[in-house]
Amino acid sequence: MNWADTIIQGILLGGLYALFAAGLSLVFGIMRLVNLAHGDLIVLAAFLILLLVSALGLNPFVAAALALPIMFALGWALQYLVLNRTLGDDILPPLLVTFGLSVVIQNGLLEGFSADSRRISAGTLETASIQVGPFSIGTMPLLTFLSAIAVIVGLNLVFYRTSLGRAFRATSDDRTTAGLMGIRSERIFATATGIAMMVVTIASLYLGTRANFDPTQGPARLIYAFEAVIIGGLGSFWGTLAGGIIMGVAQTVGAAVNPEWQILAGHIAFLLVLLVRPRGLFPRAVD
Amino acid sequence: MTDHVSDRWTVSTRTRGSSVAVLLMVVVVVAGVLAPVFAPRAVIQDLFFILTMLVLAQCWNLLAGYAGLVSVGQQAFVGFGAYAMFAAVSLLGLDPLVSIAIGGVAALLLSVPTAFFVFRLQGAYFAIGTWVIAEVVRLSLAQWKALGGGTGTSLPSGATRDMPGVRLVADLLHVRGPQATDIVCYWLALILAIATIGFIYRLLRSKQGLGLAAVRDNREAARSVGVDPTWTKSFVYLVAAFITGLTGALIYVQKARISPDAAFSVPDWTAYVIFIVVIGGIGTIEGPIVGVIVFYILQNLLADYGSLYLLFLGLLGILIMLFAPRGLWGLFANRSGIQLFPIRRMLAARTDTKAHGGGA
Numbered sequence: 001m002n003w004a005d006t007i008i009q010g011i012l013l014g015g016l017y018a019l020f021a022a023g024l025s026l027v028f029g030i031m032r033l034v035n036l037a038h039g040d041l042i043v044l045a046a047f048l049i050l051l052l053v054s055a056l057g058l059n060p061f062v063a064a065a066l067a068l069p070i071m072f073a074l075g076w077a078l079q080y081l082v083l084n085r086t087l088g089d090d091i092l093p094p095l096l097v098t099f100g101l102s103v104v105i106q107n108g109l110l111e112g113f114s115a116d117s118r119r120i121s122a123g124t125l126e127t128a129s130i131q132v133g134p135f136s137i138g139t140m141p142l143l144t145f146l147s148a149i150a151v152i153v154g155l156n157l158v159f160y161r162t163s164l165g166r167a168f169r170a171t172s173d174d175r176t177t178a179g180l181m182g183i184r185s186e187r188i189f190a191t192a193t194g195i196a197m198m199v200v201t202i203a204s205l206y207l208g209t210r211a212n213f214d215p216t217q218g219p220a221r222l223i224y225a226f227e228a229v230i231i232g233g234l235g236s237f238w239g240t241l242a243g244g245i246i247m248g249v250a251q252t253v254g255a256a257v258n259p260e261w262q263i264l265a266g267h268i269a270f271l272l273v274l275l276v277r278p279r280g281l282f283p284r285a286v287d
Numbered sequence: 288m289t290d291h292v293s294d295r296w297t298v299s300t301r302t303r304g305s306s307v308a309v310l311l312m313v314v315v316v317v318a319g320v321l322a323p324v325f326a327p328r329a330v331i332q333d334l335f336f337i338l339t340m341l342v343l344a345q346c347w348n349l350l351a352g353y354a355g356l357v358s359v360g361q362q363a364f365v366g367f368g369a370y371a372m373f374a375a376v377s378l379l380g381l382d383p384l385v386s387i388a389i390g391g392v393a394a395l396l397l398s399v400p401t402a403f404f405v406f407r408l409q410g411a412y413f414a415i416g417t418w419v420i421a422e423v424v425r426l427s428l429a430q431w432k433a434l435g436g437g438t439g440t441s442l443p444s445g446a447t448r449d450m451p452g453v454r455l456v457a458d459l460l461h462v463r464g465p466q467a468t469d470i471v472c473y474w475l476a477l478i479l480a481i482a483t484i485g486f487i488y489r490l491l492r493s494k495q496g497l498g499l500a501a502v503r504d505n506r507e508a509a510r511s512v513g514v515d516p517t518w519t520k521s522f523v524y525l526v527a528a529f530i531t532g533l534t535g536a537l538i539y540v541q542k543a544r545i546s547p548d549a550a551f552s553v554p555d556w557t558a559y560v561i562f563i564v565v566i567g568g569i570g571t572i573e574g575p576i577v578g579v580i581v582f583y584i585l586q587n588l589l590a591d592y593g594s595l596y597l598l599f600l601g602l603l604g605i606l607i608m609l610f611a612p613r614g615l616w617g618l619f620a621n622r623s624g625i626q627l628f629p630i631r632r633m634l635a636a637r638t639d640t641k642a643h644g645g646g647a
Contacts, residue, residue, distance in 0.1 A: 034411035036359070085609055091410045095357045096565055096608045103558055103601035107594040219553065223422065226415045230408075264426040267419055271404060274416075278407040 006256045007249055008135055014228075014248030015145030016210070018241040019203035020221050021228035022151055023196035025240045028229070030172045030192045031087060036098040039222030040105035041197065045071055045204035046213050047113055050120050060120050064205040068198050075197030080190040087189070102218065109215035120208035144206040148244070151199055152237045158195070159237075168192060220263075227270040233280025242281060246273070296636060300492060300629045308627035319477050323460060323470040331466075331473050335541060337583050338476035342483050342534045343556065344563040344575035346527040349487055351561075352570035353496075354523040355503045360417030361531050362557050363401070363424045364394040366550035368532030369539035370428050376446050378433060383442075383450045387475070387536040394532020397424070398525050406521065418553075425551035439546025447540060472541040479537065483530055484628075488572060490526075491630045495519065554597065562604045568614025572628040577616045 024038050035041075045067060052063035082101075086093035128139040159165040170178040171185045179185055207213055207221070228247050232239030247266045254265020273281065323331055343361065350356040371393030375386035401420050408416040429437040447453065447468045457467035490496050501509035502516040509516060535556075539545050549555070559582065567578020582600075589596040611618055620626060 028411075032411075034415065036414070082605070082609070091355070092351065092357060092569065093608055093612060095411055095414055096561065097605050099359065099558070099561060100565075100601040100605040100608065103554075104598050104605070107598035107601065110594040111598065219418075223415065223419055226412075227419065230412065260430065264423065267423045267426070270419060271423070274404055274407055 003256075005135055006252050008137065009141070010249030010252035011245050012137070012141035012145045012248070013252060014241075014245030015141070015148035016203070016206055016244070017224050017228045017247045018148040018244030019144065019151060019199065019206065020225035021232075021240045021244055022148070022155060022237060023199040023203070024222075024225045025229045025232075025234075025237060026155060026199070027193055027196045029235050030168050031189050033083065033087065033094050034098070034226075035083075036095060036222065037102040037105055037218070038200070038225060039220065040102045040109075040218030041075075042200050042204050042207060042221050043213060043215060043218045044105055044109065045197070045201045046120070046208040047109060047118070047215075049201070049205055049208055050118055053120055060122050060205060060209055063120075064201060067201050067204075071197040071201045072194040075200075076190045076194040078197075079193035080186060083193065084186050084189055102222075106215055106218060113215060115214055115216070117212035117214045118208070119212050120205070122209040126209065140206070140210055144210070147202055147206065148241060151202060152241050155195075155199075155237050164191065224266065227266065230280055231270060231273045233283035236280075236282045239280060239282035296634055298632045299635055300632055305627060305629045311627075316477075316481060320474070323456075323473065328462075328466050328469060331469050332541075333583070335469065335473045335476050337579055338473070338480045339534050339538050340559065340563060340582070341575060341579045342476070342480050343531060343560045344567075344579055345480075345483050345487055345572070346531050346534075347557075347560045348564045348569060348572075348575050349490075349523055350527050352564065352574075353491065353499050353503060354520050356520060356524060357411070357414045358417040359414045359553070359557055359561075360405075360419070360421035361527070361560065362551045362553055362555075363417070363421035364398065364528045364531035365535030365538070365556040366421075366428070366547070367397050367424055368394040368535035369545055369550045370431075370434065371532070372536035372539060373434055373440070373442065373545050376442055377440065383447055383540045387533060387540060390536025391529050391533035394535070395525060395529040397532075398528030401528075402521055402524050406517065406524075421551055421553075425547050428551075429547040435546070437547060439544065439549070441545075442540075442543040447543060450540075469541065472537060475537055479530075479533060484572060486526075488628050488630070491572075495522070496630065499523065558597075559600075562600050564614075565604045566607055566614055568616030568618075568620075570613070571616055571620070572630075573620070573626075574614050574616045577619075578614065581615065 020039075020042060024035065027033055027035055027038075048067050048070065049060060049063045052058055052066055053060055056063070058066070078101075082097065083094065086097050122140065125139055129136045130139060130142065131137075157165075159168060167178070167183045167188050170181065171183060171188045175185050178188075224247055228243035229240055230243070231246050232241070232243030246269055250269035251262050251266040254268075255262035257265075319334075322334060326334075343365070347358065347361055350358050350361075368390035372383070372386040372390035375381040375389045376383055381389070401417075405413055405416040405420060428434070434440050448464045450468065450471060452471050453464065453467045456462070456470050457464055460467070460470070462470070491499070498509065498514040498519050501512070501514050502519050506516050535550070539550065563578035563582045564575050565578070566581055567576065568574030585600065586596070589599060592599075607614055613621070
């Protein structure tokens with residue numbers, strides 16, 4: 001067994017987990033909202049891309065580009081019409097509403113698409129690989145990882161270099177004072193969730209082209225995303241990438257030892273980090 | 288309950304509704320105990336399901352509604368209790384009744400290290416943390432080959448027939464073995480439900496209950512008057528784990544077949560339970576009772592629709608959380624002012640003259 005190869009695969013898989021997690025990290029950072037339906041929204045986006053691919057005969061990348069504005073609008077409306085009503089000091093309403101949403105999306109997808117495993121076909125790209133020195137690296141995993149880095153660079157640019165990002169940070173720090181300065185927090189939150197849903201769409205493109213997916217897979221994706229966020233530390237996008245990579249490496253190494261241990265190894269890595277560094281590896285936010 | 292406050296005043300939680308409720312409850316309990324005499328087996332099985340879901344809902348409500356601990360991972364304790372019971376019966380050859388108790392204790396033991404991890408996570412992250420733990424327990428038990436690994440196993444045949452009381456019930460009510468087992472399980476569920484509700488009611492009316500409400504309403508203020516939030520929450524978490532484990536073990540004595548996916552099912556042991564509490568009314572003892580009845584009716588009406596049924600339940604949960612966050616019971620209690628399990632302390636002037644003598 002080639003350990004270096006296993007670890008490289010793990011790092012690349014970590015890119016996918018970072019993509020799952022980036023949206024969650026963004027939404028939590030701005031409005032302290034944990035969306036329990038995050039994983040199901042990833043699966044929903046994958047089905048949307050699948051629908052566009054099969055109905056219009058599009059290339060998956062083109063279909064994902066089409067899905068981006070649709071998912072943005074969905075996220076915007078979801079936040080503006082539903083989730084904004086749940087925000088407040090009490091943590092029960094947002095948790096229970098998003099939990100309900102998770103069940104609704106899962107069963108809606110089951111009703112619409114059945115429980116069959118699906119896959120978005122990416123043609124020859126699926127099996128293509130690049131030879132780097134002694135290692136053969138799959139093109140799709142590499143693309144996933146590069147997309148994750150691009151997404152995180154993009155989110156950091158938006159967050160720290162634009163007026164929208166300033167509004168994000170201001171609302172996150174103090175919603176009332178930001179409101180006095182003319183920032184409408186409801187719209188800021190809706191935009192943030194919209195952007196998170198665009199990240200979700202990118203994640204779902206790679207979820208759907210790299211492996212089979214079905215309507216019940218959402219909760220597991222939510223858990224991986226959550227673990228990556230916590231390992232990386234709240235409020236740091238690069239930390240989230242690091243968290244994703246740790247999860248990815250733990251899972252591939254676990255799977256290399258015994259295929260049944262793949263998922264378990266990821267969870268154990270998470271618990272170990274929680275034990276040693278309760279606030280994650282690169283914490284930025286205070287809470 | 289009355290507390291001694293001063294000579295002129297008493298603190299009481301009794302309301303007119305609660306006195307009627309006591310009477311009502313006595314009738315319900317008597318009817319419940321006698322049900323196996325006249326009800327067919329299918330009804331007893333349904334009642335068993337309702338009672339066990341009620342216990343799980345009361346436990347979750349205690350966590351989320353009173354201690355502010357929103358757990359999405361209570362299936363960890365249902366499954367672990369059930370697996371401990373299976374291990375005790377199948378591997379150690381113990382009696383199922385004893386094994387149910389072992390299931391509860393096992394869940395309690397599991398909750399100690401679990402609490403250590405999840406209490407490091409605040410608020411919303413606590414929810415997903417409990418879920419991760421449940422996944423870890425499920426994946427670990429799926430490795431236990433002696434209990435069937437990932438595919439699961441059945442209780443040894445005859446194990447539940449030799450349970451104490453089963454033969455007696457079979458002779459007394461002239462029923463067959465399996466039906467007698469169902470009846471014994473049902474009575475155990477009834478005892479568990481009454482004990483759980485009684486315990487939670489007592490807890491909420493006690494000093495600890497006041498502390499719990501204080502921590503929920505304002506953590507800092509509660510600390511400043513000497514309530515230790517971590518201790519209070521940990522206590523509730525451990526107790527809920529113990530009762531949930533007992534219930535899980537009892538459910539699987541009746542089912543007699545276990546698999547990791549079923550025993551740690553999120554829809555069965557967490558989603559349903561959350562919807563029961565939310566629909567009925569979170570933060571009240573009456574809420575889960577109302578919720579489980581509504582849930583049972585909905586399930587009978589809509590179960591044939593499969594995933595549409597769950598979709599509907601999810602939508603109903605969302606709507607209630609958005610527009611009536613105190614649930615159906617909250618709506619009713621607000622309008623009528625009726626409380627069946629009053630825990631609010633009310634000040635009343637003393638009427639008896641003896642009080643001036645200085646002692647209650």
